[in-house]
Amino acid sequence: MASAWLLTLPCSAVVGAGAYALANAVHGSAGVIVILIILAVLVAFIYYRSRKTKVDHNNVNAEWSGSVVPAEAEPAAAA
Numbered sequence: 001m002a003s004a005w006l007l008t009l010p011c012s013a014v015v016g017a018g019a020y021a022l023a024n025a026v027h028g029s030a031g032v033i034v035i036l037i038i039l040a041v042l043v044a045f046i047y048y049r050s051r052k053t054k055v056d057h058n059n060v061n062a063e064w065s066g067s068v069v070p071a072e073a074e075p076a077a078a079a
Contacts, residue, residue: 022038023031 023035
């Protein structure tokens with residue numbers, strides 16, 4: 001859990017600073033509206049992607065055709 005906090009907290013600070021910088025560059029309420037539009041588009045995209053492979057009561061226990069084992073790595077070339 002500590003490693004999750006060590007990753008997400010700085011990342012959220014970077015996103016917040018970027019949003020502040022963009023809103024401040026546009027000036028005033030227009031900057032806030034620009035950020036709102038960007039976030040609404042991002043939410044719509046995430047929702048659209050989530051509907052592509054929908055999981056519901058019909059397929060939640062279905063067999064999965066994917067693999068949980070990562071593919072073997074390519075051997076490194078000798079230097």
